[in-house]
Amino acid sequence: METSEVSQVKAATNGPRAFCVAMPPSGRPCKMTGEQPSDFISILQDADIAWLNFSVSEIHEETAKIASALGFSSSLVPSLLSGYYSAYEDRDTELGLMLPAVRVTGLKVDVYPLLILIRKNLILTMHTKEVVRLVHFYRYAETFMRKIKPVLPWQDKLTIFLTRLIDENNSANFDHLRRIETQGDELSSRLTDPTIPRNIIAPEIHNMKHALIQYLDTLWATLDVINSLRHGDAELITDSPKLLARIGILAGDVNRQISLSEHMSEVLASGLEVLQSIYNNQLQIINNRLALAVTWLTVLGTAVLVPNTLATIFGNTAFDLKPSDAGWYSAMLIISTVGSTLLAYWWIKKKGIIPKAIS
Incomplete structure (x- = not known):
């Protein structure tokens, strides 16, 4: 009043x-x-x-x-x-x-x-x-x-x-x-x-x-x-x-x-x-951000999964790796990590899974 x-x-x-x-x-x-x-x-x-x-x-x-x-x-x-x-x-x-x-x-x-x-x-x-x-x-x-x-x-x-x-x-x-x-x-x-x-x-x-x-x-x-x-x-x-x-x-x-x-x-x-x-736009922005985060986590997961699998295989006693094998073994892990990362990124981008914008 x-x-x-x-x-x-x-x-x-x-x-x-x-x-x-x-x-x-x-x-x-x-x-x-x-x-x-x-x-x-x-x-x-x-x-x-x-x-x-x-x-x-x-x-x-x-x-x-x-x-x-x-x-x-x-x-x-x-x-x-x-x-x-x-x-x-x-x-x-x-x-x-x-x-x-x-x-x-x-x-x-x-x-x-x-x-x-x-x-x-x-x-x-x-x-x-x-x-x-x-x-x-x-x-x-x-x-x-x-x-x-x-x-x-x-x-x-x-x-x-x-x-x-x-x-x-x-x-x-x-x-x-x-x-x-x-x-x-x-x-x-x-x-x-x-x-x-x-x-x-x-x-x-x-x-x-x-x-x-x-x-x-x-x-x-x-x-x-x-x-x-x-x-x-x-x-x-x-x-x-x-x-x-x-x-x-x-x-x-x-x-x-x-x-x-x-x-x-x-x-x-x-x-x-x-x-x-x-409110709907705000929810869409949050969903896009979550989708983008999941996409990159997928790429990173793939990048870690391949070299981790190779390391598990070659770590078996059947391969009997020695310190002298460290050079080619490290190169293989690096190449497999980079290659798997690029391959995963290319496949996800080709399928259009990566959101084009978050706002």
Whole structure:
């Protein structure tokens, strides 16, 4: 995790548990922080539109209690959390979404649920303390809310703000893909070095491919929710084609990220093939070296075998060699050694047994 993100997590942990941005009838947005749902009841009652965010330590237990305290069905949160990475629940008077919030540390991909609950005039987001992306959006959410025209229907206002929240989450997820891309580039440069041991580089490629698969899962999960939101015809979502087109733009952004991730996966698959080719070449080099060594050992063995055989024969007492025979006997051994060596080398070379190259 980068230093800036670490500092944001610490700030979120030490800061207030919840914050709210609301648009009262006066048309001037206001901010508020607190610890409990009851702290925001007064500001929510009079708001034309409000966004309330809670950061929790335990996503399954705390979120259900918070949602119930703010008027949502007690079964809505458990139903959302039962989904895999994402979920969409339309209950006419209330709408629930669960989106994946991705955080990449090295090649480890952590996925946290981001819950978005919607009812008339209220958007409630809940997540664990590790998710800090909405803290950044909170800094200028007041300005963004001020740009929403007061004359718009409340469904349009909810849709505009919801679209911005989803876009903020998507952008943060896309930033983590860039980190995977950076590490993929470093890994590609290492693949160009054939001396790197296979047992080191192969696990790194596997870990990166696994990280990409996890990231792709979150993208597909996000796309499912966006498409459900766009085509689900929920009562709380606008019917305006212009605003629905914004949701379509979000789907297009996710599709582009999916294409990019799949391309990276293909590149990594090619990297595995290259690695296997390098490994096969290394094995071939070793085999050639062994074959060359065996060939020369054969030549040397032949060179030693012939004179050794002659020495054994003439060493028999039947030949009764004397010191005076040392001259011709030595010459015979030398000539037989050289001759047998040359003959063995010629025969092996003629048969093509000697490898032409070892690399």
